[in-house]
Amino acid sequence: MNIQQRTAKTLSPPGQSATPDVARALRERRLRAREERLAVKAEQALARRSQEQAALFHFSEKLQYATSLPDVYDAGLDAILAALACERASILLFDDSDAMRFVGWRGLSDGYRMAVEGHSPWNRDEANPRPVTFEDIGVSALSDALKETIAQEHIAAVAFIPIMIGGRLAGKFMAYYDRPHHFVEPEIDVALTLARQLGFGIARLRTEQARCAAEERARQLVSIVESSDDAIISKDLDGIIRSWNPGAERLFGYTAGEAIGKPVTILFPPGHEDEELGILARIARGERIHHYETVRRRKDGSLLDISLTVSPVCDGTGRIVGASKIARDITDRKDAERKLRESEQRLTELLAAIPAAIYTTDAQGKITYFNQAAVEFSGRTPTLGSDEWCVTWKLFMPDGTPLPHDECPMAIALREGRAVRGAEAVAERPDGTRVPFIPFPTPLRDAFGRITGAINMLVDISERRQAETQQRLLLDELNHRTKNNMQMLQSLLFCAARTAHSEEARKVLKEASARIAAMAAAQRVLYGRSDASHFAAEEFLPAVCETIRQLLPDARIECGIARGVLSNDVAMPLALILNELLTNAVKHGVKDHARQGVRVNLTGEGGRLALCVEDDGEGFDLEEVRKTSSGLQLVLGLARQLHGTLYVTKNPSRACLDFPAAKI
Template sequence: MSNVEEFPATASRKLSEFEALLSLAPSVLDAMPGAVYVCDHEGWLVRYNSEAAELWGRAPALDGKHDRFCGSYRLFLPDGAPLPHGDCPMAAAVSLGTSAHNAEVIIERPDGFRFPALVNIRALRDHQGNIQGAINCFQDISAHKAAEEEVRRKIVELEDFFENSAVGLHIVSGDGIIRRANKAELALLGYSADEYVGRHIAEFHADAPVIGDILQRLSCGEKLDRYPARLRAKDGSVKHVLITSNSRLQDGKFVSTRCFTTDVTDLYEAESARRESEERLAATYNAATIGIAEADAAGRLLRVNDALCKMLKRSREELLSMSFFDYTHESGRDEDGALYERQVRGELDSYSFRKRSTTPDGQTIYLDVHSSSVRDQTGHFRYGVRVIQDVTAAKQMEDQIRASEQRMRDLLEALPAAVYTTDAEGRITFYNKAAVEMSGRLPQPGDMWCVTWRLYNTDGTPLPHDQCPMAIALKEDRPVRGAEAIAERPDGSRVPFTPYPTPLHDADGKLVGAINMLVDISERKQAESRQKLLIDELNHRVKNTLVTVQSLAGQTARHADNLDDFLHRFETRVLALSRAHDLLTKRHWKDTPLDGLAGEVLMPLVEGAASRVTIAGPSADLDPRTALSLTVVLNELATNAIKHGALSSNTGTLSLNWHLADETRSGRELLLDWQEQGGPRVEAPTRRGVGSRLMERCIERDLGGAIDLAYEPAGVSCRISIPLRGSTDG
C-alpha cells in the first residue's frame, strides 16, 4: 500500500494524481507530515515541500530543468557505494513505473553531511495508464539506525562479556543442568563445551553436601557471595573455587542461576608456600649481608641478624638490650624517632632515612635505613622491620663528587667567558655570571638551547634557537666548531660571539647533556674592521705616494743637467716626502700638526743655520693629503734657500709664519708666509724651474689653493693659501 493516497476529482473534470499535485498550493505540501517531492515523466523535479528541502540541505530551482530524479546533492547505497541519480528508485519509477516501498538510500547534503533515508515511491499515471511522473515520500532514519546499532552493540558486548570474561561463568537451570559455560569456566576445568554443557552440576563437585547446600540456597532465592567449594577437573585434579551466584525467579519459581567461579587454588598453594618460605626466611635471616632488625613500638630491638652486629661492632646481646636510638647519632635521632612514631600510628607504611652512627671504637659510619611495619589482621602495629645498609663508602664518594661539582661550578663562575649547560633535551641547567652579562638577561626556567634572548647569523638573518650550534651539537651528538653568531640583548645591543658546544656523556656513553662556551669576539671584530680600514687607507696612500714620486721623478729628470744632478735633486725630494710619511705614520695617518710638520721638514735641511730659522703660527691640523703636498713645497723652498737664497750666507735669515683666515663657505683657510732676508742679492730667474712648477702643482692643482712666489732683491718671499677641510684649532 502506497503512503500517498489518491486525490479527489474536481467538480469539472477528474484530474490525474500528477495534475492534482501540481495544482496544489505549496503550503499544502508543507503541511504533509514528511518530506515529499514530485517528478514529471522525464524525471525533472516539479514540486517539493520545505521538509524535503531541509533534509536535502538545499532548495532546488523549479523554473527550469535543473534537478532530475532527486533534489539531493549526492546519493549512495546503504553500503556506501555511489548511486547515480539516473539509477535511483525515482528514475525506475518514472521510466518503468516501478514502485519502491521502504527502500533505504544514503543522502548527502552539499556540506558533506550524510544520513540514511527510507523512501517510498509510486508512479503517477493519467486516466489512460500513462506515466505522468512519480511521487517520493522519504524520511530521515538516522535515529532508528543509531538505535539498531546500539542494540546490536550491547548484544555483542554482553556476548563478549560472557564468553571472554576473565572469571569462570556458567548458567544452571532450576533442575541443576548446566545450560551454558564461558571459555574461562571451561579452561578452568579443562572440559570442552560438549563435555560440560548439558550435564548436572553435581557431577563436577568434589563434595556432594556442598553442591546440595548451594542448590538449596539458590532455590530459596538466597544470594551466594564467595562460597567455598571444590571442583573436579578433567585431568583429575581438584580446584579450590569461590562461587558467587544469585537466582532468577519467575512467578516465584526457581528458573535458573548465574554462577561466577573464581579459582583460588593458587591461594591454597601460596599458603603452603608461605609456610615453607617462613622456614627459609629464618634460615636466610642471619645469612643476609645487610643488617636486619625488628623493633617494638618504642624502638627497642627485638631481633637482629649477624650482619647488623658486625656492622655496628656490637654483640647480639648488647644490641638486644638497646633501642635503635641508642646507636643513632644525635644529629638524626629526633628525625628518625618522629618518622618511626608516624609509622607506628599508621600514618606511614614505610620510610627511608640516612643517618650517622658511632661504633664503640669511635668510628662514624653512615647507614641507609628502610623501615616497614608488620601489623595484625586488625591493623594493629606488631613490630617494625628495619633493613640497614652501610653506605659509608658511598657517602664519602658522594661528598667527593659534590665537592668536585662545587669546584667545577666555582671554576665556571670564575671564567671570563659565558658558559652554560643543558640536559639531553636542550633545557638549560646551569649558567655562569658571564653568561648573564653577555646575554643581558637571566635565563628563565624551561629556556631551551641558548641563554641568549635572540640570535642572528653573521649576515644578520634571524637564527632560531632550535637551529643554533648548541641545538645541532645535541641533535647530532657532536661538537660544533668554527661557527659564529650574533646575540641580541633585550636592550637591543648585539654581541658577536664564537660558540664551542660540546656534548656530555655518562660512563656508558649515553648523551646526558652539553656544555657551551660563548666567546665574545666584539674586540676582534672591531680590530678586523680597523685593520681593513687601515689596509684600504694604506692602499690609497701608497697609490697617491707612487703618483707623487712618479711626478717628482719625471719633472726632476726633464730639468736635470746630468745624471748626478738628477740623483741629487730626486733624492732630496724623496727624502722630504719620506720624512712626511714618517710623521704621518706616527700619527696613524690622521691629522698632523703644522708646526711639527714644518720642523720635521726644515730642520734636517738647515742643521748649521737652525738658529737663523723662525717657525711660528697658531695650532693647525692638516689632513694627510695636505701634509704631503705642503712637505714637497717646503722642501723646494728650503733647498733653494740653502743653495741660492738667504741660508747660502752666514747672515741670512728665514721665517715661516702662518695664520688662519675666517671661515668661508668651503671651510677655514690657512695662509702661510715664507720670507728670506739678509742673503745675497736676489735676481729673478730667466726661466721657470722644475721647483716652481712642482710647487704650483702641489698647491693649486692638488690642494685647490694659491701660491705667489716673488724673487725680490732683499730676499725670496712666498705666500700660500690653502683651504682646510679638516678640523683646526686657533
C-alpha cells in the first residue's frame, strides 16, 4: 500500500473506501505543500540574493573610500565571505616574476599558503579565463599531493575566480568551504561581479598611486631644475625659448622674463648661428645630443665655454614638439686643459732640450714618449705603444752577459713600484756599437698612489769610462814612478848606511830606510785600487806589517783584526806611525824574540778608528820619553796631523792611536 492509499484510508470512514472528494482533497493538500516548499525555497533564494546584493553594495561603498591596496583587499575578503557564504577566502595577484602571490587572506595557515602559493589554473596570458570550482575536493582530479595539502587545511570545496585588470588576467580570489558545496549559476555570477569590482578597485588604487608617484617625481624634477647650477632650458621646434631656470639666469645673465619667448639664438655669438639649424634638425629626427662643447654669449656680451646636452621633448602621443637643453659652464675646465697642454708642452720642450736619453712608458711598460737624445743614444727610432721597457736595441750587463728587456732596471721599477738607482748596463745599437750607461727609472703615480707609468733617463758614461781608463793609466804611471823613486831612495839609504863609519849615522840611515819601506807599502795599497780616494783597512794593515817583518826578520809580528775604511790622505802618516810603534816595540818591549811577539790591530767604532800595538814588555811612560825619543816625537806630530790622540798603557804594554774614520 502506497502513501496515497494509506492517506485515503485514513480519511475514509471505517468500512468505506475513499471517495472522489477525498482524493481531490488529497491532491489539493499535496499541491499546497509543494507550493509551500517552493515558497520557502524562493524565500531562501531571495534572502541569499538580498545578502549577495547587500555584500556587493557594501563592497562598492568601501571601495569608494579605500585609500590603500590593503584596504581594498580587506573589503574584498569581507565581501567574498558575505556574498558567497564561504568559511574562508584569499586574494592572490601576479608579481613581477608572473607568479601568483597571496596579498590577503582569512583563516589560512602559513604552511598552507607556502605550499600552494604560485599555483594558478590559468596561464598568465589566457585571454578569457573562466571560474574553476571543485565541489568535493576528495573526489576531484587534483593531484594526490595537492589533495593532501588541502585536506590538512580541512577544506572540502573551493572556487577559483579570475581577477581581470585592463582586459588581462591579474590574479584570482578563492572561496573555501569546510563541506562539499554545490556551486549554482547565480553564485558564480556574483563571484564574477565581486572579481570585477575587486579588479576595478585595485586598478583605481594602482592608478592613484602611479599618479601620486608621478606628481612626486614631477615635484622632485621641478625642485632639481630650480636648484640646479646648470642652465636648463626648453624650446620648441622653431627654437623659441619656453622655459628658463634660475641656473640659466645665473649662467647667461638673462631673467626668465627676458628670455622666454625669445629665440635661443640670442645666446649665440657671431659665427655660431648655423649651429642651431643642425641641432634642431637632429632633434626633429629624435636624436639626443650628448656633451656638445661650444661657445655661447652672456647678456653682457662676454663669451663662455659650455657643454650642451640636448634631448627631444614629446607630447602625449609621442610626437616631438620641442627640446630640452642642459648647458654646463666648462670655462674652468677649458682653462685647466689649456694650462695642462701648456705645461705638457713646456715639459716636452724641457725633456727635448736635456742632452740625455729620456723616455716614458705606461703601467705595462709600453713606450709612450721619447726625446731626440733617446734616438741618438739607441741608434734607432722606437715605436710608440709597441716597444717595451727600453728604447735600446739590445741590452747587456757590464760584464757582457745579455740582459733581457723584461729584466732591465725599467721593468724592475714598474714591477716592484720603486725607483732603481746604482745600476749599470750596456746598450747595443743596430750598427753593433755599444754604449755603457746608467739608468734612472722612476715610477709615476696618480693622486690615489696607483702606478700609471714610469720615466727613465739613460746617462751615457762612455766618456767617464774613458776618463777612468785614462786615470787608471796615470795612476799606474804615478805608482810606477813613485815606486821606482822609493826603491832608488831606499837603495841609496842602504848603501849609505853600509859605508857609514859612524854607528849613529848607520842607525839614522836604517831608520830612514825603514820609514821609506813603510811608506812604499802604503803606496802600493793606495795606488793598486781603481778608486785612489779610499781603501780598506784589511788591505792596508797586512801590507805594512809584512814590509816591517822583512826589515825586522828576528821579530814575531802578529797582524790581527783590521776593520774600517781609510782615506788616501792618512795612508802615509799612518804607515809611518805603525813603523815607529812596531820598531819601538820590537827593540824595547820584546826580550825573547823567539817566544814573545808584537800584536797589531786596527778597529773602528762610532766614526773613529784605533790603531793599537801591544807587546809583552814592561811598557813606557809617554811623558818621560817623549822629549828624548825622536821616533816618538815623529809619531806625536803625525798624530796631530791626523787629528788623533796617542795614549799608552803598561801591563800590558800598549800604544794606541785614536783618530777619525774616513767620511764616505
